Amino acid sequence: MIVIGPDEVIWILLMSILAGFVGALFGLGGGILIIPFLTLVEGVPVPLAVGASLVSVVATSSSSAATYVKDHLTNIRVGMFLEIGSVAGAITGASVAGYLPASVLFILFGVLLLYTTIVMIRARKVDFPTGTIPDKTSTILSLGGEYEEHSRNVVVKYQVTRTPLTLIITYFGGIVSALLGVGGGLINVPTLNLIAKIPVKVASATSNFMIGVTAAASSSVYLFRGDVNPLLTAPLIIGVTGGAILGTRILKTAPPSKVKIAFAILLAAISVLMILKGFNLPIVL
Amino acid sequence: MDLNLLISYCLRIGVLASAFLGLAGLISWVATGSINLSAISGSGVGNTIASAFAGNASGLIYLAVAVLVATPVFRVALSTFYFANQRDNRFVLITLVVLSMLIFALVSGISG
Numbered sequence: 001m002i003v004i005g006p007d008e009v010i011w012i013l014l015m016s017i018l019a020g021f022v023g024a025l026f027g028l029g030g031g032i033l034i035i036p037f038l039t040l041v042e043g044v045p046v047p048l049a050v051g052a053s054l055v056s057v058v059a060t061s062s063s064s065a066a067t068y069v070k071d072h073l074t075n076i077r078v079g080m081f082l083e084i085g086s087v088a089g090a091i092t093g094a095s096v097a098g099y100l101p102a103s104v105l106f107i108l109f110g111v112l113l114l115y116t117t118i119v120m121i122r123a124r125k126v127d128f129p130t131g132t133i134p135d136k137t138s139t140i141l142s143l144g145g146e147y148e149e150h151s152r153n154v155v156v157k158y159q160v161t162r163t164p165l166t167l168i169i170t171y172f173g174g175i176v177s178a179l180l181g182v183g184g185g186l187i188n189v190p191t192l193n194l195i196a197k198i199p200v201k202v203a204s205a206t207s208n209f210m211i212g213v214t215a216a217a218s219s220s221v222y223l224f225r226g227d228v229n230p231l232l233t234a235p236l237i238i239g240v241t242g243g244a245i246l247g248t249r250i251l252k253t254a255p256p257s258k259v260k261i262a263f264a265i266l267l268a269a270i271s272v273l274m275i276l277k278g279f280n281l282p283i284v285l
Numbered sequence: 286m287d288l289n290l291l292i293s294y295c296l297r298i299g300v301l302a303s304a305f306l307g308l309a310g311l312i313s314w315v316a317t318g319s320i321n322l323s324a325i326s327g328s329g330v331g332n333t334i335a336s337a338f339a340g341n342a343s344g345l346i347y348l349a350v351a352v353l354v355a356t357p358v359f360r361v362a363l364s365t366f367y368f369a370n371q372r373d374n375r376f377v378l379i380t381l382v383v384l385s386m387l388i389f390a391l392v393s394g395i396s397g
Contacts, residue, residue, distance in 0.1 A: 006315070009311070055350050055353060055354070058353050058354060058356070058357060059300055059303065059304070059353055062296045062299060062300050062353075062356055062357060062360075063296070063297075063300045065292075065296055066292075066293045066294075066296035066297040066300070067293070069289050069292045069293045069296070070289060070290065070293040072289055074289075076288060076289070076292070076364075077376065080361075080364060080376060080379055080380055080383065081379055083361075083383045084379060084382055084383055084386075087383055087386045087387060087390075088386060090390075091386060091389070091390050094390070140375070141375060141376070141379075212296070212356070212357040212360070213357040213358070213360070213361060213383065213387065215357075216354045216355075216356075216357040216358055216387065217386065217387055217390040218390075219350075219354055220354050220387075220390050220391050221390055221393075223350060223351075223354065228347075228350060230310065230342070230343045230346035230347060230350075231314070231346075233307075233346060233349075233350060234307040234308075234310050234311050234314075234346045234349065235311065237303060237304055237307045237349060237350075237353060238304050238307050238308055238311070241300055241301075241304045
């Protein structure tokens with residue numbers, strides 16, 4: 001049994017504000033900061049950290065999705081379609097959580113993060129994909145769209161391609177989300193941008209949109225399993241909601257390439273932490 | 286009404302209601318200085334939520350969690366009706382598949 005006093009609640013609240021802010025900026029649920037903080041700094045057991053984090057992920061993504069959807073930045077049709085994969089993945093992940101050793105998962109996840117970082121840096125110039133030929137599924141479901149690019153003051157039209165592959169990857173994104181208590185944005189955003197050829201801002205907003213439903217599926221499993229602690233969860237919900245509102249306001253005006261570089265640096269730093277944790281090496285924080 | 290606005294309001298109201306309940310729970314915890322940390326489990330859901338209405342800190346926070354988790358589920362259900370109204374049968378089917386998986390996750394949690 002962990003003891004949580006007013007000091008811990010205040011620290012969790014402050015960290016949650018930061019996590020919500022960063023989460024909204026990069027299409028992450030914020031869990032990527034919350035999990036290391038809860039497990040490494042506060043000594044919370046992994047299932048409780050993941051359970052509380054997943055609930056906060058629902059709050060962050062729903063809160064920022066509300067703004068993105070209103071601004072027509074989200075591709076709702078793409079989001080709804082890919083939720084078939086991500087929700088199925090979330091249920092799979094939440095069901096097998098506990099059967100796999102956490103150390104293996106942290107190492108695999110760290111490696112995956114490093115790979116994602118490299119892909120993001122190398123493809124940094126693919127901010128406004130043009131000449132994309134939609135695939136069959138994309139055409140049938142009319143997945144293409146348009147959005148207003150404020151930094152250039154133009155309306156950008158785009159097409160969506162390689163939909164089946166994107167759906168399969170979002171399934172695995174759902175598994176990772178449910179196992180590790182993160183939103184899955186770190187898989188969704190590069191997948192939507194680099195594989196489906198969706199502009200990075202739309203990719204980020206659409207990822208946010210999907211994550212709410214994905215984390216709702218997995219957190220309901222954790223909730224009924226008894227892995228959602230009220231004193232961990234309440235400051236997380238309040239903090240991430242506030243932080244996400246701030247983050248969403250900034251994304252609207254920041255240029256896409258800067259958003260991407262900052263995202264890549266964040267991914268690299270966290271991947272090192274994840275791998276160290278997996279090998280049980282001491283991490284000084 | 287535009288689907289974008291409908292979804293936006295739905296999400297905003299759900300998150301705000303949940304944050305408000307969570308805050309009320311924390312205030313109740315600070316005021317009473319204690320909290321029943323017993324974890325929620327299948328049969329305890331109804332009781333825990335009932336205790337929220339009595340101002341119980343733990344009950345209020347669990348209610349906040351329940352409202353939060355229900356928000357995206359409600360958003361999917363709302364979209365199903367919208368697409369049905371638009372006679373967009375492919376997307377009615379897609380949203381129904383997502384909705385049934387979400388209901389499966391909830392039901393399997395309660396019975397397990």
